[in-house]
Amino acid sequence: MPFVATAASLALALVIVPGCQKSNGLTAVTGKVTFKGSPVPMGNAYIEPDPSQGNKGPQCRSSIIKGEFKSRPEFGSVSGPVIVDVEGSEQRAEKEFPTPLFPRYTFKTEIPKGKATLDIVVPEDAGKPKPRP
């Protein structure tokens, strides 16, 4: 009977361990991105540690799709002071260049530990679209 119990707990441990990943200390970030009241169709949101505040760590980069972004599990943001960069474009038909809606918009903020929501309203005066290259 003790053997059975051991075997059972071992089996349980084997089941549990894979789901018990070591946390990398990064914060999962999700958010909505709007410009002039509308969702930004496509783009990128970059969240980086602010080195001027002594913060360090990897860049968190997420695609903006239909006005929303969500960091991937392994690519969360550092917590603390960060610099956020936002790129946004119109949704274009196949094989066409997407036209940027605004120049890269940058601001600073703080990200809490664990989990965060970062809704971004790109100011209307963020600039005129850059010409197509």
Added chain:
Amino acid sequence: MTDGTSKQFMLAETRYQFTLESEQAWATATAGSFYVNRVSRPSWAGTSRGGTFVGSHSTTGAAVNGINSSDFVDTFAAPASGCGSTICSGEMSKTFGSYHPGGCNMALADGSVQFVAQTIDINIYRKFGSRADGATGSIDP
């Protein structure tokens, strides 16, 4: 190369090279262009590439965005789904990555090849893309 050869990326893996006109690349030279203090600067050892779809790039790769940081390949069926200049050239010329988890191999100017973790501090990583910015720090995890 005032930072020293052990503080300089020369070559790295990528999985973000996709164009209709040119071949798929496994590894490209170089981390020539660099991005320090949030300012993009000209390349010292880039190669020119151009294409009607991708615009033209002064480098094939640069240490700008985090290793493996792009989900572009997974998210979009590139390049057919509207691989425009803003999107594609950003993925191809500013991001290194690999299909092995956790990071990618980078060749340094001292001749060594090191596996660099994708969790490396982004600003140390960028300094390894520049040959004369007083690079300090380590790429070791």
